[in-house]
Amino acid sequence: MTDMTSHPGPKSIDWTSDEIGARVRKRKAAENRLRYIGLGAIGIAFAMLALLISSLVSTGWQAFRQTHVTIQVTYTPEFINPDNLQRSNYRGLLEATMLDLIPGATNGRSVAAILSNGAQFTARDRIIADPALMGQTVTLRVPTSDPYDQLAKGLIDRDTPEANRRLKNDEIAAFDALLSQGVVSKPFNWALLGNADSRFPEQAGLKGALWGSFYALLTCFLLAFPIGIGAAIYLEEFAPKNKMSDFIEVNINNLAAVPSVVFGLLALAVFLGWFGMGRSIPFVGGMTLALMTLPTIIIATRAALKAVPPSIREAALGVGASKQQVVFHHVLPLAMPGILTGTIIGLAQALGETAPLLLIGMNAFVTAAPATPFDPSTALPTQIFIWADSPERGFVSRTSAAILVLLGFLVMMNAVAIYLRNRFERRW
């Protein structure tokens, strides 16, 4: 206490002085500045997102509708041989139908080209399914081919000089004749989700890619989830803390940062090269994605395990639980929301991953959806890659539409992750 007297007492401070007032103002200004910078950053991020989405929607929305023409087809013996329905002249049948439909049309080939190349197969399948239709007239609604779809959607400018236009004047006139008869409609484009890939944009769909992505992600989950959790539990709970485990930890963290194309090359060399697995197989794609997702899951799981308070472990140890019982009865259930969140985010990342799938050939042109994980197929991101690369005009909007579908799935997966986190979050 005697020390106090030897120090001079604190000077009396004038809290209203100009000097202090200036200080306070400066501090306030700095705080405001920080706030506006933060708001600005968020604003820019949102603007970019809005730009991306609106650009995708503005080009992609057209792909969700497809121009169709409703035609009356009469299965006459002139074109149809009842004994050989498979190989009858459906092309001729459609040409005749279109010539009837469009007044003044003379060139059957030209007017039949309004219809999609798939129209003849629609006509064929209909009568094969019901041979009793022979000689009768049925109403078919078939998609138009890509140029006419573009025309109906207003993507072909009628004012362009004829020489530079994809559709000539007589072709436009023929289509206008159809329009005036009211047989042209633009229903929802179910083919986009229900068909596999095709050379013709009006028939191309994402079914193959969706199944391919599903099988690949399923494989990825079944491999990466148990292995990742097992590795994380061992490293976090059981492994001795020494140089070796530090080394492993550093390497796992590094693996998470390895570019995905490297994993693709690894898969190409090991799975396809050494093990001789097939190309374009979703199962192989899933294994490749699992390599990539593993570090993410391990890191997320370890973080979730670390976040379980030590008091819970002590409590369990204190009543005589073994290490393994502590982990499986207490720590793991408490860490599960974090683990699931990390896993789903890892899988969402894998869903959008393109490069490794390109290297194992999942960008092949496959016109049938895979029936099993071992059939060749594409995946959503590689399908986008293929379509973006295609010259047909119709693929431009389909590429955007496919991106929207992919984004939709990503948003859904992230929403599930958030739901799980909130649903199972526990307090202690």
Added chain:
Amino acid sequence: MNDMRIVERTVDSHQTKITARGVQVYYGEKHALKDVDVDILDKTVTAFIGPSGCGKSTFLRCLNRMNDTVAIARVQGDIRLDGDDIYDKRVDPVQLRAKVGMVFQKPNPFPKSIYDNVAYGPRIHGLTANKAELDAIVETSLRKAALWNEVKDRLAESGTGLSGGQQQRLCIARAIATSPEVLLMDEPCSALDPIATAQVEELIDELRSQFSVVIVTHSMQQAARVSQRTAFFHLGNLVEYGETGQIFTNPKDPRTESYITGRIG
């Protein structure tokens, strides 16, 4: 605090439960506990007091081998429970901890139902044959922990939804559900308010009839209130150990006297 009452307090039993000889604990390079010799009596409350970092909790955690879970901790010396070396290779620390229960500083119920909290120990050790036996153990444990009347209608509710004092009594019930012989308590009241503290202290006094209780406390008043024997630790040494009345009224070591009178600590 009525000091006269402490002087008159006697130790009921003179049977030794735990014998510790020459116990040394190292945390890495740090010599945390130096050459401690203690005999802990059966059916007695023994208090460990001393300033922070004096080694009293460290010693407590040697008694049920909780220090095994700390990677850098090394324990030397001889600790015997009923004459058997608990650091013997053949002793399973997991089983030892069922016999030597522990209650921690912060109430740490599992985020499970009240019932499951108490039933957890008996379940993992396979102490019961059927549900009825388990129900009986849960009820007696909660009764012994003076919590039964407060929670009997909501056994299925989460243990973390109880108040702090109730949570700590739940932890005590959980610890005594495996019928331990010794109950270790590491500052069990430091996170509780005075009313909850009083309840827990009363409980400790009742538990003495069945268990040997070892309690680490910062509060000398608490040591004086609940214990029959007191050990004073300072800088890793056991300075003085004796009957609580003698330690508080007639300490032999000047360091004990300084601590009791508030000059160190």
